[in-house]
Amino acid sequence: RGRVAMAPAGGFASRLVAASSYGASAAAMPVASSRARVAMKRQEAQVSPPALERKLSRSARRRLASPLRALLQHGDAVSLGLDVADGKVRIEVTLRDTSAETLARLTALGLKISQVTDDRVIGTIAIDALAILAEDEEVKQIEPA
DSSP: OEEEEEOOOTTSOOOEEEEETTTOOGGGSOOOOHHHHHHHHHHHHBOOHHHHOOOOOHHHHHHBOHHHHHHHHHOBHHHHTOOEETTEEEEEEEESOOOHHHHHHHHHTTOEEEEEOSSEEEEEEEGGGHHHHHTOTTEEEEEEO
């Protein structure tokens, strides 16, 4: 027997996908329409805003670029055009100091550094750790990468 499942489409037209009740893999199922894929991606990228809402200091709010502040408030990375995967956002951090001690502290805060220049670091960080990173005094600015 087959089981019929609706692909989440958020109001868009969706296609029915028939999957075997004996564990057919997702790769064997037909691909959903582009609108349904966008809706599913949007749903995956949504973050629970109450879990992320922290009282940011005035200086931390100034350090965060507006799309990142909006991400912390609303949790919808797709509509903000942010690069988010697995609950982590790709960012560019401008620093006062790129010493080994500063980089080690940022890493301890959860920043996975992929590139370092004179005064900037590019990497990924869990969305819920973004507010903590913004509170660090060595951070001048945090922008989407």
